[in-house]
Amino acid sequence: MQRSTIIVAGGSGTRLGGPVPKQFQKAKGRPLLMWTIEAFHRYDPLMRLIVVLPQTHFEIWRALCMGHRFFIEHQVVAGGEQRWHSVKAGLEKVQGDGLVAVHDGVRPLVSAELIGRCFDAADQHAAAVPVVPVVPSIRETTADGSRALDRSKLLAVQTPQCFHTDLLRRAFEQPYDPAFTDEAALVERLGVKVTLVEGEEDNIKITTAMDLKLAEQGLA
């Protein structure tokens, strides 16, 4: 079964505050994105890896790979304005059938076990995403303010989100919608049920400077 992973690293990373895009911020001596790529390569050395970056970051990424002697094979693809455009660009490079995962470039702590669980569930059920309980109370904004939601019914979605490749292609044939949240929601609009897989507490998305310090602890 051919497995591909699209690693989305299109963000400019302004929330981290530094001039360096967040996927290039270093944890334990090397950019987050390298840790992320390595996690998938470790799970399956034959995994086809497609890394989506803004065109303007190609050069710095190449330089970083040279500097860090990072030789895991991966294809670099130019991303688009929003995540939707970036995933679509990555998906165009995925060849043939099989399974495809979409993963955040700034989720370097994903384990091989979790990657395996997601691919296996997608193999069986066509679409699978890892979820974890929602820790904070959640409110929904309404026309005249906001209201509390029932947290016990809510789940936070992580990546990798895994799919039959042809299913994800069909999902991305739908017209672009600015309300796009993630690939699972897109697939769902085709009437396909998304299978939920148990995610990992540690599989955090590095979006703040504090998260970055966290990542230092978990990487090895």
Added chain:
Amino acid sequence: MQRSTIIVAGGSGTRLGGPVPKQFQKAKGRPLLMWTIEAFHRYDPLMRLIVVLPQTHFEIWRALCMGHRFFIEHQVVAGGEQRWHSVKAGLEKVQGDGLVAVHDGVRPLVSAELIGRCFDAADQHAAAVPVVPVVPSIRETTADGSRALDRSKLLAVQTPQCFHTDLLRRAFEQPYDPAFTDEAALVERLGVKVTLVEGEEDNIKITTAMDLKLAEQGLA
């Protein structure tokens, strides 16, 4: 204006894995709960502080306070089975009118600015809670699976949640509901609108061992 804060530290902290309840786990040399208490004391040295702990933790807490020469005045109250019971027990010790905040014992990184914003908004509007954008995609479980929610409409609630004291008392006169999420939701059931205040990215709730490592970075 009399200000009181109920600091809820009733959790057994099993998620952190250690034998020590999470509010007693140390960051920068002393228990999280001390940092949290100090944050409110710093904001207002006249703040009335009510700390809700399981009865079984009273002795260890007293020993910790002695050992760490922690002399900020606070009243210790026995908590109940669920957070609802614990907050209610704390609220019974709040005297007179004025404003009351409910804060998680394991949110030590709250700033004086945020505490001030919440009390000020509650003073003006009766009920105020800090919120931040929701980072992950959120799914809601349904009778036959789950569905994606529109993340752009969702907000994650932090603490301190601040109220006119008499309003929070009325909210807790309602019968106990196991679906209780937070104080804001409870007040809302009285038909009172909850005002949203801008929260802080760093004001995290320490629920995992990784969070604890994080807290080390932010405390000073």
